[in-house]
Amino acid sequence: MHNHHNGLKTAALFGVLWAVLLGLGALIGAGTRSSAPIWIMALIGVGTTAYGYWNSDKIALRSMQAYPVTEAQAPGLYQIVRELSVRANQPMPRIYVSPTMTPNAFATGRNPKNAAVCCTEGILHMLDARELRGVLGHELMHVYNRDILTSSVAAAVAGVITSVGQMLLFFGGGSDDRRNANPIAMIALALLAPFAASLIQMAISRTREYDADEDGAELTGDPLALASALRKIESGVAQVPLPQDQRLVNASHLMIANPFRGGAITKLFATHPPMRERIQRLEQMAGRPLS
Secondary structure, three states: OOOOOHHHHHHHHHHHHHHHHHHHHHHHHHHOOOOHHHHHHHHHHHHHHHHHHHOHHHHHHHHOOOEEOOOOOOHHHHHHHHHHHHHHOOOOOEEEEEOOOOOOEEEEOOOHHHOEEEEEHHHHHHOOHHHHHHHHHHHHHHHHOOHHHHHHHHHHHHHHHHHHHHHHHHHOOOOOOOOOOOHHHHHHHHHHHHHHHHHHHHHHHHHHHHHHHHHHHHHHOOHHHHHHHHHHHHHHHHHOOOOOOHHHHHHHHHEOOOOOOOOHHHHHOOOOOOHHHHHHHHHHHHOOOOO
């Protein structure tokens, strides 16, 4: 039983996202003679997102320059992942290590049969076995909860909204068929809709992080281990952040913690909830029986 209703929040956010899209569609239908170019652009955006979803593991692993490790090379890592996979009654994922001292980890793959888990060298040096188990429980639950699909659908819808908004600005809502449409309102909506879609997309990502924290803690039976790991990771990232390379930025939402230094504007579009809130939730969870 989830006390924080993260699944319900995700569904509600998706509802708002679709409402924005349908509102733009209604505006286009009322103010233009043809919306065909707009939807062609939207389909291109959906197709690009679908490609990213299907190849999510390759893209993320390549961006982190991750290399596969054998059980002989990382016996402790294999032991933890195998134990958690068996406990969850799921296939054993492939295991990778990224050659960076920034402490982080991520799991990716379109389904459990095509999943990969990656830890950075930094996190392997920083965490003890109990804390690493907490982190891996979190990451495996992203795969088991199909969060790659969730984030891909959110990205697709947000991409469609952005494409529609850009095309609406380009065509100016038509001329003869504008009827009673307010041009200032149309421009404002075309500009604000993509901004709102991005914020909603990020909010969906944050709810999935809360869910993975909670489900991962239930899988390991040790929420305080993950809380301790998150404290160390936050401190480690502050000391050794990843560079703001676009490939890394594109993969950052998969990681257990934001790998970059961020200011107020960055936090507005953050894909991860505040670390303090995540730790508080895990500590509260430790005070109640795990289901």
